[in-house]
Amino acid sequence: MRAVAVALLAAMACASPPDRASGGTIVIAATGSYGSLFPPMGGSATGRQITELIYDYLTEVGLSLNTTDDRTFAPRLAESWEWARDSLSLAVHLHSTAKWHDGVPVRASDVAYSFSLYSDTSFSSMASQLASIDSVTERDSLTAVFWFHARYPLQFYDATSQMQILPMHLYENIKVDSLREAVANIKPVGTGRYRFASERPRESIELVADSANYRGAPNIRRVIWRFFGSADEAARALLAGEVDVYDAMRPADVQAATKVPDIKIAMSAGSDYAFMTFNLKRPLFASRELRRALAMAVDRDAMVSNVFDSLAFSGVGPTVRYFPTTSSSLRQIPYDPTRAARILDSLGWRINSKTQIRTKNNQELRFKVILPSSSSNRIRMGTLLQEQFRRIGVAIKLDQMEFTTFNSRLYEHDFDAALASWHLGTSPASIRMLWTSNASKNLGFYSNRTFDAQIDSAISTFAPAASQQSYQSAYQTAIDDAPAIWLYEPKLVIGIHKRIRTKPYRPDAWWWSLADWYIPPQEQIGRDRIQ
Numbered sequence: 109m110r111a112v113a114v115a116l117l118a119a120m121a122c123a124s125p126p127d128r129a130s131g132g133t134i135v136i137a138a139t140g141s142y143g144s145l146f147p148p149m150g151g152s153a154t155g156r157q158i159t160e161l162i163y164d165y166l167t168e169v170g171l172s173l174n175t176t177d178d179r180t181f182a183p184r185l186a187e188s189w190e191w192a193r194d195s196l197s198l199a200v201h202l203h204s205t206a207k208w209h210d211g212v213p214v215r216a217s218d219v220a221y222s223f224s225l226y227s228d229t230s231f232s233s234m235a236s237q238l239a240s241i242d243s244v245t246e247r248d249s250l251t252a253v254f255w256f257h258a259r260y261p262l263q264f265y266d267a268t269s270q271m272q273i274l275p276m277h278l279y280e281n282i283k284v285d286s287l288r289e290a291v292a293n294i295k296p297v298g299t300g301r302y303r304f305a306s307e308r309p310r311e312s313i314e315l316v317a318d319s320a321n322y323r324g325a326p327n328i329r330r331v332i333w334r335f336f337g338s339a340d341e342a343a344r345a346l347l348a349g350e351v352d353v354y355d356a357m358r359p360a361d362v363q364a365a366t367k368v369p370d371i372k373i374a375m376s377a378g379s380d381y382a383f384m385t386f387n388l389k390r391p392l393f394a395s396r397e398l399r400r401a402l403a404m405a406v407d408r409d410a411m412v413s414n415v416f417d418s419l420a421f422s423g424v425g426p427t428v429r430y431f432p433t434t435s436s437s438l439r440q441i442p443y444d445p446t447r448a449a450r451i452l453d454s455l456g457w458r459i460n461s462k463t464q465i466r467t468k469n470n471q472e473l474r475f476k477v478i479l480p481s482s483s484s485n486r487i488r489m490g491t492l493l494q495e496q497f498r499r500i501g502v503a504i505k506l507d508q509m510e511f512t513t514f515n516s517r518l519y520e521h522d523f524d525a526a527l528a529s530w531h532l533g534t535s536p537a538s539i540r541m542l543w544t545s546n547a548s549k550n551l552g553f554y555s556n557r558t559f560d561a562q563i564d565s566a567i568s569t570f571a572p573a574a575s576q577q578s579y580q581s582a583y584q585t586a587i588d589d590a591p592a593i594w595l596y597e598p599k600l601v602i603g604i605h606k607r608i609r610t611k612p613y614r615p616d617a618w619w620w621s622l623a624d625w626y627i628p629p630q631e632q633i634g635r636d637r638i639q
Contacts, residue, residue, distance in 0.1 A: 132627035132636040133330040134608065137342035137354040139482045140511035142313070142333070145304075146291040147272040148225045148232040152515075153380075153531050154333065157619045161315055161331065163272035163298035166200055166219070168620070169265070171612055175535040178264040184323075185214060185273055185299060189264075198254045198267055199247060206322040208275045209303045219252035220244045221276035231284050233548040236541060237270050260568045261575070262537055269534075273299065301326040301623040310335055326623035330638070339484045346371065346603045353608075355618060357601040358485070359417040371603050377430035378600035379616040381423055382486060382529040384477065384493065385552040385592040390524055392475060393552075397451055399590040403441040404448035405500045411492045412596045415485055419601055423594030425587045426543050430615055431536040433566070433579035441590060449500050459501045466501040474503035475524035480514040486527040489595055518551055526551065527595075534616050536579060537567045543586060554591035607631040 142155040147163055167181040174180040178189070187203045206214040223244040229235040240263070242255045254267040275297050282290045296304040301323060302315035314332045319325045334351055336342040343361040346354040347368050357365070357373065365371040386393040393399060408422040427434045457466040457473050466473040477493070479486045490506045497504050504525070509517070517523055528551060532538045540563050541547050545555040559582050566578035587594075600615055609628070611621035627636055 131329045131629075132327070132608075132632055133332065133638060134328050134353060134622070134625070135332045135334060135351040135635070137345050137351040138333050138335050139337070139339055139342050139356070140335075140480060141515070142335075143515070144291070145296050146287075147274070148222075148228075148234060149288065149291070150233045156531070156617075158313060158315070158333065159272060159296070159298075160300070160617070160619065161302040161622065162296050162300045162304055163274070164206075164300050165270075165272055166268035167264075169269055169534045169614070171614060173534055173614060173616075175265040175269075175537070176261045178268075181264065181269065185219075186268060189268075195259050195263070196256050198256075198264065200252050200254070200268065202250045202252070203322050204250055206299055207320075208277075208299055209297045209318060210275075212275065212277055214273070214299055215249050215276075216246040216252040217249075218273055218276045220246055221280060222271050222274045223254075225274065225279075225284070225287075226271045228284060229548075231287065233541075234270060236544075236546070236548055238266055241267060258568075261570055262535065262567060265535065302331060305330075327626040328623070331622065338482055343603070349605070352605040354603045355600065356598070357419075357603045359419055361603065362419070362601065365603055370606050372606045374600075374602045374604060374610070374618075375419075376600045377428075377615045378598055379428055379430060379532045379534075380529060380600075381428050381532070381594060381597045382489070382527065383423060383592040383594045384525055384527050386525050386590075387521060387523055387551075388553045388555075388591060389521065390475075392473075392524070395455065396589060398455055398457075400441055400588075401448040401451040401455075401500075402497070402502065403590045403593045404444045404451070405496055405502070406493065406593055406595075407443045407496060408593075408595055409443070411489060411496075414492065415488045416596065416598065420596045420598040423596055425583045425594055426539055426592075427536060427579075427583055428532055428597050431532075433536040433576055434583070435576075435580050438580070438583055438587060440587065445496075445500050452500065452502075457501070464498075464501060465503050472503065473501065474505070476505045476507050477525045477527060478507045478509060478514060478517055478523045479527040480511045481508040482511045483527075483529075485596075485598070486529070490527055519549075521551070521553065531616070534614065537563075539563060539582070540567065543591070552591055554586070554589070556585060556589055559585045559589070607633065 138154040141152055142158060143152045145159055147159050164184040166186040167183055169175055170180045170182045172180050185202055185206055186200045189198060189200045191198055202214055226232045226234045227238045240256055242257050245253045247253050256263055278297060301318055301321045303318045305314040305316045307313050312332055312334050317326045317329050342354050345351045347364055362373055365373055386399055412420050412422050421429060424438055452466055456468045460467050479490050494504050518526055541549045543554055544560050544563055562578050562582035566575050569575045602618060607627050609626050611624045614620045
């Protein structure tokens with residue numbers, strides 16, 4: 109037997125030292141929609157912030173971001189675990205004192221039920237991530253056993269850090285095909301260190317400390333998300349002292365913050381990126397050479413500098429720089445509008461002297477690009493794209509829309525092209541959710557068997573060097589195919605009120621340690637004292 113016994117250091121970490129006092133309120137500014145608060149249905153980055161404070165995983169990836177060594181994971185509902193000799197099963201022992209926020213004890217049946225939902229391809233966008241887990245059974249009331257059909261490096265990560273565990277007693281009598289509508293009317297009940305308190309649709313969500321939590325009460329008493337219609341409004345609220353945290357600061361916001369003594373700026377690498385994805389089901393974008401020509405027409409470095417100054421990098425492909433699998437040697441499609449024009453000429457798209465728009469068989473080379481009206485960065489990027497395409501005779505129309513409408517259009521594949529963004533999370537393996545042929549989030553229908561095989565090899569091999577090479581090959585395949593134009597990777601730039609003392613956090617989840625943040629009593633302000 110290979111066994112790993114894990115001491116629950118989390119409770120110790122949560123205890124407040126003598127110079128701190130529990131209490132206080134943190135108000136977080138957000139834009140757009142948070143989506144569903146029922147984890148298997150997915151949601152926006154803001155939705156993830158909220159649900160990850162309400163619900164628990166069995167374990168979470170630690171600060172090292174190592175997703176292959178189970179000794180580096182932070183325990184949550186799992187108190188300890190042990191592997192079978194052949195590593196094809198994993199027994200997870202639950203914390204015996206863990207309870208749902210309604211007082212019901214957590215049981216292994218909750219883990220099995222959660223897996224049944226997350227692995228249901230008709231219901232969850234996460235099903236493909238869990239495809240290597242055959243089943244989850246209950247050895248006893250506090251032991252859940254995961255059964256795998258093969259060994260692979262991410263077994264522990266997939267089993268314990270991909271699913272937020274759900275309360276079976278609230279949902280087991282609801283049919284899966286009715287669950288999407290039902291959960292909208294059920295108050296979220298989790299095991300996290302914060303409880304759901306209230307919601308004002310499109311305005312705010314409030315969580316309160318779970319004082320009897322099995323991992324210890326959090327230091328901060330209340331966490332509130334306020335929703336704003338634009339990044340400008342959110343930044344102004346931070347600078348005016350109406351909110352405490354805003355995680356999407358732009359160059360102008362950072363500059364303005366230097367004049368506000370109460371605001372400090374924290375900056376690190378991030379795991380988000382933005383791209384213009386083509387809908388490859390549309391006949392126009394079936395041509396690989398046309399897509400590559402469009403990519404050649406875009407000066408990403410100049411655009412990123414124009415919009416972000418030094419607060420973002422140009423996109424490097426379907427990955428981000430902070431993953432160790434991303435190499436600086438990846439060959440990019442070069443910025444070369446002259447060559448782009450020649451390629452379009454060779455494809456039969458010729459400039460009409462009257463309209464200055466390319467045409468072929470009486471069809472103009474024009475298409476619509478959808479984007480959310482709440483994202484000022486994507487709006488500015490869209491305007492720059494419009495001008496750069498115009499220079500080579502391509503016309504695009506920017507179709508701005510409310511975030512919820514944008515998301516619906518995106519996931520229904522109702523677009524020619526879309527300015528999308530994505531949070532890649534903790535593991536480079538997350539690329540499979542977005543770009544492999546049968547992925548649930550494959551927005552533009554990109555499909556290349558070579559790419560799929562390269563990703564499969566990267567994820568399945570235990571040899572680090574071989575895995576690295578497979579990732580590099582996959583990235584290069586996608587870059588060369590140009591199913592999207594990868595535009596930028598924003599750095600994580602957080603504006604935060606100086607009275608708040610933070611703890612180390614992961615680049616992909618700055619809220620990871622929020623329950624351990626604190627506000628010194630002598631620095632608390634009016635909203636911190638609200639009971």
